[in-house]
Amino acid sequence: MPTLEQWLVALLLAWAGAAGAGAPAVGLGEPLTQAQLARHDITVFPDGRNLPPGRGSVTEGRAIYRAQCAACHGEKGIEGPATRLAGSDGLFGWDDPLRIVRIKKYPLLIWSMGARWPYATSIFDYVRRAMPHTAPKSLSDDQVYAVTAYLLHLNELVDANGVMDRQALPKVKMPAQGRSVSAWP
Numbered sequence: 001m002p003t004l005e006q007w008l009v010a011l012l013l014a015w016a017g018a019a020g021a022g023a024p025a026v027g028l029g030e031p032l033t034q035a036q037l038a039r040h041d042i043t044v045f046p047d048g049r050n051l052p053p054g055r056g057s058v059t060e061g062r063a064i065y066r067a068q069c070a071a072c073h074g075e076k077g078i079e080g081p082a083t084r085l086a087g088s089d090g091l092f093g094w095d096d097p098l099r100i101v102r103i104k105k106y107p108l109l110i111w112s113m114g115a116r117w118p119y120a121t122s123i124f125d126y127v128r129r130a131m132p133h134t135a136p137k138s139l140s141d142d143q144v145y146a147v148t149a150y151l152l153h154l155n156e157l158v159d160a161n162g163v164m165d166r167q168a169l170p171k172v173k174m175p176a177q178g179r180s181v182s183a184w185p
């Protein structure tokens with residue numbers, strides 16, 4: 001025999017079900033609009049597919065880098081404390097031998113982004129989605145092109161008067177491409 005409480009709960013559920021019938025649910029399962037999708041559809045592929053329109057120069061990138069990146073990555077991209085972005089492609093950097101004294105964590109692991117990353121397009125993708133660390137996605141596409149151009153310049157892969165856009169960026173050949181195993185040609 002059900003107890004009184006069980007009868008009451010069953011009655012309440014039946015009432016709630018009847019009241020809810022036909023009324024809109026909590027809004028789950030609504031299709032996303034194109035504008036909502038576009039905010040997340042930002043993957044840039046190694047061959048440059050899905051790079052947005054826009055452009056940015058090394059000069060513009062230098063100013064952005066100094067204001068928004070240097071505090072963590074260092075003026076030249078080698079000083080840290082955050083990940084090394086330029087220089088040395090060996091386990092020990094002769095251009096910065098004292099880093100071993102300053103940096104307590106992974107002092108020997110100083111392969112820079114410029115030395116490790118096989119595709120320049122991935123720098124654009126990463127910076128746009130993840131940097132600056134404290135305010136990801138705060139840079140415009142032009143600013144990301146500019147700061148990417150500057151990072152490539154710090155790695156001596158782009159001239160001081162270089163400009164990056166969706167045509168130029170995939171043409172930059174990273175030194176690490178030959179050292180990487182990849183599905184991309």
Ligand code: HEC
Pocket residue numbers: 064065068069070071072073082083084085112113116123126127131132133134147
């Ligand atoms: C508040 C500190 C901070 C600021 C500011 C900052 N970064 Fe970073 N950055 C980091 C940290 C920490 C990492 C490592 C993140 C990880 O591995 O998850 C990183 C990683 C990176 C990497 C990947 C390096 C690698 O080889 O893995 C790039 C590229 C980069 N940052 C570029 C930038 C650029 C460009 C800016 C300025 C627009 C910037 N960062 C501003 C802290 C910062």
